[in-house]
Amino acid sequence: MNYLTAGESHGPQLTGILEGIPSGLHLNIDEINAQLKKRQGGYGRGNRQQIEHDQVTVVGGVRHGITLGSPIALVVNNRDHAHWNEIMDPVSPETAENTLRKVERPRPGHADLVGGMKYRHRDLRNVLERSSARETAIRVAIGAICKQLLEQLGIKIAGYVEQIGPVATAGNPELDVAKIEAEVEQNDLRIIDQSKVDQIHDLIDQTKKAGDTLGGIIRVVATNVPAGLGSYVSWDTKLDAKLAAAVMGVNAMKGVEIGDGFKAATHMGSQVMDEIDWDKQDGFFRNSDHLGGFEGGMTNGMPIIVKAAMKPIPTLYKPLQSVDVETKEVKKASVERSDTTAIVPASIVIESVVAIELAKAITDKFDGDNLQRLQEQLAAYKAEIENF
Secondary structure, eight states, X not given: OEEEEEOOTTSSEEEEEEEOOOBTOBOOHHHHHHHHHHHHOSTTOOTHHHHOOOOEEEEESXXXXXXXXXXXXXXXXXXXXXXXXXXTOSSSOOXXXXXXXXXOSOOTTSSHHHHHHHHTOSSTHHHHHHHSGGGHHHHHHHHHHHHXXXXXXXXXXXXXXXXXXXXXXXXXXXXXXXXXXXXXXXXXXXXXXXXXXXHHHHHHHHHHHTTOOOOEEEEEEEXXXXXXXXXXXXXXXXXXXXXXXXXXXXTTEEEEEETXXXXXXXXXXXXXXXXXXXXXXXXXXXXXXXXXXXXXXXXXXXXXXXXXXXXXXXXXXXXXXXXOTTTOOEEEOOOOOOOSOOHHHHHXXXXXXXXXXXXXXXXXXXXXXXXXXXXXXHXXXXXXXXXX
């Protein structure tokens, strides 16, 4: 299974092609759009979300609502392109009029400057349009399809916000996906601890007034994942490594933890290893989940726990120092429309890329041509390892 995305932030559309989804999956388009709507929500979002009302259009790989096994082609239109039509027209030649929004003062912390150097772009808009987090809308659509596939296999996933800026919001870490989903839907921050909502609203308001931005920490939990996905035999077959790479591939992510992560480094081994137990009904299991559902790069049957650290957004309304790429004069960085914090939608994005990697692992291990055959093979495999 693999996917590819294309499109610019203010271009006509975002396009995605997802290859390797089994035939026979009843695709719920409303559920994909619900995930896209969640990605647009959250306290601290900017004005762009008042313009866009993301909806997916499926243009290939599905017939009468059922996947065919062929590549699935998806489109999410950019409504804001109407205001950028001349500036972002894919085919019209460059003129003085359509370069009015030329960017020559790169933003610290963004791809602007290095991307311009790498691809020889003098107008850094050519970089920032693609490096924008707007691209994650199509990844959420792809992840929503993967979530629907995983649900048909009994695997549930939920992502939520554990910390915003300096304020921890998790309460007691939760492993029950249904409970997580019920709690985070009660507020516009996707946090479990309802008592922190007002405090964080105030923090975001103060940060916006200061022209600054906030990052945070995201936690994703996946349950009922079978043991044995991934492998220990080579470094590039370890599934936890693939998950870490997928998470780091999301805009603004600067750190990934599996299970207790960095905290485990401060504890004794006896406090970190998950002791093994066995009973007749479930076979082997662990009495704790400090290692986040992984041993030796393989799933061990316990809930998968992935955490991501997101840096604050680099577009500041009180911009930092930069240098004009043409004149080499020290100037303030360019300002693009942005959010005070995007940690809430980022939790949906991280949830989506985790779903994609788990779906990849499942279709790698079992026959992924047809959903029913995949379900049969997975059931037989689970029965086998339970009787090990």
